[in-house]
Amino acid sequence: MNEPKICRLCGGNAFLPVIDFGEAPLVNSLLTKEECGTEKTYPLLVEQCQKCFLVQIVNPVDSRKIYQDQDYLYYTGDMPQNSQYMRAFNSLVDDIQNNYTKAGDLIVEIGSNDGTILRRFTNRRVLGIDPAINVVVRALMRGVPTLSTGFDKQSARNIAEEYGLAQVIGGANCLAHIDNIHGVLEGVEALLDTYGVFWAECNYWGGMVSSKHYALIYHDHYSYYTLKNWVDLLNRHNMYIFDAMITEAQGEGLSLRLYASKDARRTKTQRFQDLLHKEEVSNLNSHETAKKYREDVIMEAEKLGTLVKKLAAEGKIIAGYGAAAKGFSILHLAKITGEHIKFFVDDSPAKQGKYTPVTHIPVFARKDIQNPDYFFLTAPNYKDIILEKETAYRNTSGKFITSDSEIIS
Ligand SMILES: [Zn+2]
CATH class of the missing domain: 3.40.50.150 (Vaccinia Virus protein VP39)
Structure with missing residues (x-):
């Protein structure tokens, strides 16, 4: 631990923080029921080199932990x-x-x-x-x-x-x-x-x-x-x-x-x-831009967390659409947990029957679940495809929540 900090690009050693996610799980690995509770978390701190301005995780988790010890589920x-x-x-x-x-x-x-x-x-x-x-x-x-x-x-x-x-x-x-x-x-x-x-x-x-x-x-x-x-x-x-x-x-x-x-x-x-x-x-x-970025995303995450928690408190059933790494980072920063998101749906058979790290939210096939009141959309880049695919759900008053806190009915 406490390895010296050296910039991956230029070799510089002066860094300023960009954003600190705290302890976070490895998001590309879903868990079996037996594995729930045994997963490790690792600090997730993004910093910026003050010489070349590369934004980076300076001493990252050994990639072998990600690519070999675990199933890497992304095809x-x-x-x-x-x-x-x-x-x-x-x-x-x-x-x-x-x-x-x-x-x-x-x-x-x-x-x-x-x-x-x-x-x-x-x-x-x-x-x-x-x-x-x-x-x-x-x-x-x-x-x-x-x-x-x-x-x-x-x-x-x-x-x-x-x-x-x-x-x-x-x-x-x-x-x-x-x-x-x-x-x-x-x-x-x-x-x-x-x-x-x-x-x-x-x-x-x-x-x-x-x-x-x-x-x-x-x-x-x-x-x-x-x-x-x-x-x-x-x-x-x-x-x-x-x-x-x-x-x-x-x-x-x-x-x-x-x-x-x-x-x-x-x-x-x-x-x-x-x-x-x-x-x-x-x-x-520049660091000015990185600092402004941190303020902006913390505000975005708070807005989303507030919205999802409010809906959950009203008794609405909310599910995640796509058990993807991106979605887990959003939930982590927005402090949304299994209390608020009841389950995920995902098309990948390799993910179905598994659980999300730390939050232990189950992942099902879309056809195996009853429609929730809201789906939280984890992959904005598939928004159009998913909305089109889910026309029937939307016609029966199903709604989607996007990561920028928009509600689409
Ligand atoms: Zn650098």
Whole structure:
């Protein structure tokens, strides 16, 4: 304990707090009945480096605790294919397929999960890399070559020897989970072809600030990057961003995608320069902005907690829709417990019959439960799909509560 605090990006050692969730459970693991009461909690403190302004969990819980000792229940392929999350990746796949590769080129994805993105490429060699064994098994069963390993300089060299250099390397929503980001980028440097393209898609601190969003804060999100953070980070590894944009993957401006190359002369797009400029004029990379963020989200959480507790006190039955990590972070900060939320529904069979950590709220299949008075919507990015799917429920006076305390009937 009391390890020295060193910034993951720049090596700086001066930090200021952003938000403290206190002791919180690991949210990607649901419990069996027998496991209830035995789960551990860990401090969840988000801080900001005062040199490079990366918002981060400085000394995170060992990721092996998350990915190996526990069942990691998240499969990309379980997401609705027509969701905005999956739709957001159409442009990525098109870009890589049509603009950045030709037949026979190698495309490597870090944190490839069950191979959902890689299997969409045609006439390209693909290779997935993911440390979580259960998702790798699923990817292999779907015919996507995948290695169950971490990614660093050594594994990159091994891959290069076996497969040759990659023309495209990237990762979606996995880079926030990585403590030793420099190790990963050294691997990218070693495996990427001179004119190859590195892409990343991850949660965006700028969107969290502008939409007062805190559901993405949990133990396995170590870093909350701005575009400027990425520019600094990649420059240290001789890569230069030439394109960046906000995608609709997480909704609310929460998802940043960028493309980088080792070739510094590559033309930089206007949208990349505009986004960087917007960060400057809005003072995003500063502690003033982080402090304002904390005030905003604490107010949001209090508002939601007050609303849910008031409805529960009136005898209304409230259930959670989607037993997702994001939802548990919201409940935690809003101090909403099993007293207020009676059960969760979730489409994933792996989650049904289990219980939420600490609050021990049971998770059922939607078809197995009686309609509650209200559903609390844990995943705002699926709002439209869920509201459409639940037309019959809404027609019989069922209502939804969103994380920003809106009631939808
Ligand atoms: Zn730093």
